[in-house]
Amino acid sequence: MGRRKFMGALAAAGTGAMAGGLSVSPSAHGDTVHFPPSSYLGGAGPFRSECDIRDCDVIGEIPTNIDGAFYRVGPDWQYPPMTGNIPFDGEGHVSMFRISNGHVDFKSRYARTQRYKAQSAARKRLFGMYRNPFTDDASVKNISRGTANTHIVYYNGKMLALKEDSPPVVLDPLTLETVDDYYTFHGELASLTHTAHPKFDHATGEMISFGYEAKGLASDDVLVFSADAQGHITWQTWIKVPYVGMLHDFAVTEKYVAFLCVPMATNVERMKQGQVHFAWDSMLPTWFGVLERGGDGKDLRWFKGPERCATHVMGAFSEGHTLYVDMDMALKNQFPFFPNLHGEPFDPKAASGYLTRLSVDLSKKDIREYSMERLYPQTGVLPRQDDRYQTKPYHVGFMPTTDATKPLNPKLGNLPFRPTNSYTRFDHATRSTSQFYIGDASSLQEACFVPRSENAAEGDGYLVGVAHRLLEGGRTDLVIVDTQHMEDGPVATVRLPFRSYSQVHGWWVPASQLPKM
Numbered sequence: 001m002g003r004r005k006f007m008g009a010l011a012a013a014g015t016g017a018m019a020g021g022l023s024v025s026p027s028a029h030g031d032t033v034h035f036p037p038s039s040y041l042g043g044a045g046p047f048r049s050e051c052d053i054r055d056c057d058v059i060g061e062i063p064t065n066i067d068g069a070f071y072r073v074g075p076d077w078q079y080p081p082m083t084g085n086i087p088f089d090g091e092g093h094v095s096m097f098r099i100s101n102g103h104v105d106f107k108s109r110y111a112r113t114q115r116y117k118a119q120s121a122a123r124k125r126l127f128g129m130y131r132n133p134f135t136d137d138a139s140v141k142n143i144s145r146g147t148a149n150t151h152i153v154y155y156n157g158k159m160l161a162l163k164e165d166s167p168p169v170v171l172d173p174l175t176l177e178t179v180d181d182y183y184t185f186h187g188e189l190a191s192l193t194h195t196a197h198p199k200f201d202h203a204t205g206e207m208i209s210f211g212y213e214a215k216g217l218a219s220d221d222v223l224v225f226s227a228d229a230q231g232h233i234t235w236q237t238w239i240k241v242p243y244v245g246m247l248h249d250f251a252v253t254e255k256y257v258a259f260l261c262v263p264m265a266t267n268v269e270r271m272k273q274g275q276v277h278f279a280w281d282s283m284l285p286t287w288f289g290v291l292e293r294g295g296d297g298k299d300l301r302w303f304k305g306p307e308r309c310a311t312h313v314m315g316a317f318s319e320g321h322t323l324y325v326d327m328d329m330a331l332k333n334q335f336p337f338f339p340n341l342h343g344e345p346f347d348p349k350a351a352s353g354y355l356t357r358l359s360v361d362l363s364k365k366d367i368r369e370y371s372m373e374r375l376y377p378q379t380g381v382l383p384r385q386d387d388r389y390q391t392k393p394y395h396v397g398f399m400p401t402t403d404a405t406k407p408l409n410p411k412l413g414n415l416p417f418r419p420t421n422s423y424t425r426f427d428h429a430t431r432s433t434s435q436f437y438i439g440d441a442s443s444l445q446e447a448c449f450v451p452r453s454e455n456a457a458e459g460d461g462y463l464v465g466v467a468h469r470l471l472e473g474g475r476t477d478l479v480i481v482d483t484q485h486m487e488d489g490p491v492a493t494v495r496l497p498f499r500s501y502s503q504v505h506g507w508w509v510p511a512s513q514l515p516k517m
């Protein structure tokens with residue numbers, strides 16, 4: 001019998017503070033917070049620390065034309081998860097690197113979501129498995145399940161922390177304090193959900209967005225909408241999806257809005273059995289849906305394709321009536337923690353993502369399928385672009401990639417995955433690439449692009465992104481790379497004295513757009 005069970009047995013026997021002359025401490029009645037050992041990053045477990053560092057340790061010289069804030073968000077367990085739950089269900093933790101005049105101040109705060117506050121008050125976990133309300137404590141039936149852990153974007157002077165199963169959560173961009181735990185665009189949002197990947201049209205000032213499973217758990221309804229720079233919804237329309245599943249990202253051009261349905265299907269039966277929201281159904285095709293911006297959802301056209309997994313859009317554009325959407329795309333399920341419905345083992349090779357261009361000529365009324373072209377040989381995930389070019393024709397993109405030709409540090413032993421060891425810059429105009437390689441013992445997360453100046457050419461500037469140092473327990477650095485000199489290594493590294501949580505996505509806000517202190 002372990003110590004915890006032994007102490008519990010004493011309490012259950014009504015022994016109180018004394019047992020046969022043995023002095024024992026009062027019992028916590030099994031509510032003690034304890035995280036089970038985790039295999040992630042050497043068992044380091046969740047981060048859970050909200051902290052401030054004024055003047056971080058900087059190696060190298062940060063160019064003075066970098067003035068703004070890099071925000072990142074990721075899941076970080078507030079309380080020990082239900083057995084079998086997945087990392088995507090941790091509470092949203094936001095951090096900010098405020099960079100100015102060569103100095104860096106760091107701040108991190110949890111988003112005070114409705115569920116964070118409820119669990120904090122109860123001093124325990126109240127929500128069960130990932131996006132599965134059947135596993136929740138009865139006391140939280142009317143509390144938003146949103147974790148705000150997936151993406152963070154700047155809109156209308158607000159940092160919106162996003163999770164695709166719920167409306168945005170608003171954070172103050174300077175203090176990271178939560179100022180609205182359920183943002184509904186002045187009450188105008190008709191969907192119960194909001195994507196983690198809205199797009200910004202800098203020519204019109206609009207945010208174009210959507211919500212899926214918009215009318216409740218497993219509903220096949222999707223709300224597509226635009227909002228103006230003041231947060232008012234100016235266009236909305238409803239569409240239906242061919243089947244209900246993860247509709248994580250979407251594409252917006254000057255003329256069109258496009259969705260890709262992939263076989264990460266919502267599975268209510270499995271939820272009722274206590275499992276997570278999704279399972280990969282390899283029997284399903286993909287569907288590429290296209291709608292005109294400002295149009296009516298009944299005019300949406302769906303184009304069929306084979307089984308594929310694609311989660312994120314690098315960029316999209318339309319030329320005449322032809323729409324092009326660039327995504328990282330794999331043959332099969334890319335998420336080992338979402339099970340394959342038909343029992344196939346997870347296939348790491350088939351899960352490798354390649355930058356792939358989806359296209360369809362909308363002037364042709366009789367076509368039923370979309371086209372695909374693999375653009376580059378590099379494998380990776382989490383592609384980004386120069387965000388000033390969202391919705392516009394673009395030719396520069398970036399993606400964390402894994403260069404398998406590079407050695408892996410032998411001290412790392414047998415890892416269950418090959419770390420992401422590079423950032424690659426892609427130039428679609430020339431189909432050429434350049435690469436920043438971080439070394440044999442680090443793992444890179446998504447990077448954000450920082451323009452060299454307000455009017456810099458597309459893709460001319462810096463990448464900012466976080467690296468975990470795998471021989472130092474996952475200790476975290478921010479690396480800053482010049483996109484014109486990727487091979488030269490970082491121009492500067494911001495060294496944090498701890499291992500931060502894993503990020504999903506991040507966002508750069510220039511100082512000119514931030515409120516004044």
Ligand SMILES: [Fe+2]
Pocket residue numbers: 150151196197248249312505
């Ligand atoms: Fe995402």
